[in-house]
Amino acid sequence: xxxxxxxPSRDICQRGTSLTIQCQVDSQxxxxxxxxxxxxxxxxxxATANQGSEATYESGFVIDKFxxxxxxxxxxxxxxxxxxxxxxxxYLCSVDGLAGYDEQFFGPGTxxxxx
Amino acid sequence: KNxxxxxxxxxxxxxxxxxxxNCSYSVGISAxxxxxxxxxxxxxxxxxxxxGKKKHGRLIATINIQEKHSSLHITASHPRDSAVYIxxxxxLYNQGGxxxxxxxxxxxxxx
Numbered sequence: 245x246x247x248x249x250x251x252p253s254r255d256i257c258q259r260g261t262s263l264t265i266q267c268q269v270d271s272q273x274x275x276x277x278x279x280x281x282x283x284x285x286x287x288x289x290x291a292t293a294n295q296g297s298e299a300t301y302e303s304g305f306v307i308d309k310f311x312x313x314x315x316x317x318x319x320x321x322x323x324x325x326x327x328x329x330x331x332x333x334x335y336l337c338s339v340d341g342l343a344g345y346d347e348q349f350f351g352p353g354t355x356x357x358x359x
Numbered sequence: 360k361n362x363x364x365x366x367x368x369x370x371x372x373x374x375x376x377x378x379x380x381n382c383s384y385s386v387g388i389s390a391x392x393x394x395x396x397x398x399x400x401x402x403x404x405x406x407x408x409x410x411g412k413k414k415h416g417r418l419i420a421t422i423n424i425q426e427k428h429s430s431l432h433i434t435a436s437h438p439r440d441s442a443v444y445i446x447x448x449x450x451l452y453n454q455g456g457x458x459x460x461x462x463x464x465x466x467x468x469x470x
Contacts, residue, residue: 253399277457281400286445286460286462286463287458289457289458292457336402347390347404347407348392348458349404350394350401350402350404351401351402352401353399353400353401354400355400
């Protein structure tokens with residue numbers, strides 16, 4: 245299994261500002277995923293991040309709003325830009341397992357509140 | 360209609376009760392995941408299964424591929440089991456590890 249940490253664990257931000265969330269894995273992984281979970285909802289995939297290439301965004305999510313970096317095989321960041329109260333959510337990163345795509349491990353999440 | 364459906368959406372139980380959460384899916388899958396999300400938000404992967412049954416402590420997960428149905432059972436439930444339980448599927452048409460998530464079942468176990 246993979247152990248994943250996220251920073252920050254929670255934050256309260258002002259409208260119009262940006263927040264960068266970090267995801268660190270204790271082993272090298274091919275694929276990292278960023279999810280958003282709005283209050284009372286299930287998880288929605290924002291983008292998939294592979295090392296050395298541009299992130300692949302899902303429908304409804306754009307790079308200008310959610311820029312992602314993946315500088316190496318153990319680390320990724322997600323930035324939530326120009327935040328509004330609608331961005332208040334839990335943001336989670338996950339990674340694929342060493343055995344392939346079928347296994348996924350999730351981070352502890354970042355709880356974001358935008359005022 | 361969602362490709363992965365869970366029932367019930369909410370469940371309240373007394374400590375010690377046997378609990379069942381159901382998950383039905385409408386697509387071909389290569390794996391079915393059961394996840395647990397505590398109030399803080401972090402998610403723990405409980406099981407990943409593609410056939411049969413798995414057991415870990417008081418938790419049991421079963422899957423019936425022909426009926427496209429999976430169940431998560433909790434025996435001798437305890438207040439610390441209170442969490443949201445999420446069923447997620449890895450579809451056969453899987454593109455890059457994406458999962459399809461159910462809506463979640465919020466479980467509250469009362470002492």
